[in-house]
């Protein structure tokens with residue numbers, strides 16, 4: 001698949017340069033900003049390096065509404081996508097006390113506040129997850145999480161509102177892996 005690498009500059013707020021301990025899981029997010037493109041989201045993460053407040057945010061991949069995929073943090077490095085004060089018991093059990101250090105984050109763009117994903121976004125996200133699950137030996141049914149499943153945050157809205165769609169998504173990844 002076509003992955004555009006537009007890596008962030010190393011900086012304390014979005015690309016700390018810290019190595020992941022291991023890749024145990026993939027975490028799905030929505031960008032939360034209606035109509036934002038993958039490039040705009042990537043540039044937002046980059047802009048955090050020169051902010052005056054202290055907002056920490058990033059993800060490894062961003063999938064746009066046309067199915068474009070931008071990678072802004074290398075797979076070996078930590079992103080700030082799932083940090084919180086508290087984590088769900090499930091996440092603590094599977095991913096430890098700081099899931100940022102063992103997960104890859106994927107942000108999905110969306111055209112409306114409802115948060116549904118375009119066919120192009122969904123297809124590209126399925127393909128990306130299948131690729132990463134194969135590369136890191138992950139089981140989609142067990143190792144693909146929503147941000148909500150890890151911290152309780154309302155993210156990604158579409159999958160929180162429609163849990164069946166998330167189950168379909170994970171099944172879609174498994175099917176795609178079987179085809180490879």
Ligand SMILES: [Zn+2]
Pocket residue numbers: 028029030081147153155156
């Ligand atoms: Zn999120």
